[in-house]
Amino acid sequence: MSGPYLYDEDPEALHTGTPRRRNGLVLGIFGGTVVVGVAAVLALPLVKGSGEEQAREVVGVFLAALDAGDTETAGGLLCQSERDRGEAEETAAAYAQPGTARIEDVTAGEVDGTDVREVLVRWDEGGTSTETTVTVVLENGPKVCGSTPAG
Structure with a gap:
């Protein structure tokens, strides 16, 4: 088959110029990832609460469980060293004092190089x-890890 051809010679390559680099998309993706990461870190305390709020909440749940006689739940809120002392339910029950418990104050402290919160509880x-x-x-979440008489 012969006939008239559109080109006298072979067709030219369609993209004959120097390729352009499009770094904007790559930089935008990396920049967006960094922004999302920083936002997640900054939002974490808003979701979980401060150390003081977490300590108040865990002690409040612990005391409510003891008040209701739910030593299983209270035992689950103990740190590992307290669980190692013996049966978690019995250890948790030893924290109970006569009367109604009320959380008074939370202070930050340090024990053996570990950041702790000390929660003052008044039993009336x-x-x-x-x-x-x-x-x-803080041990896989806030955990109760000891009790001493205030003073």
């Missing part, structure tokens, strides 16, 4: 009150 029964300091550590 009739006209008398007892104060204890409950130590909270």
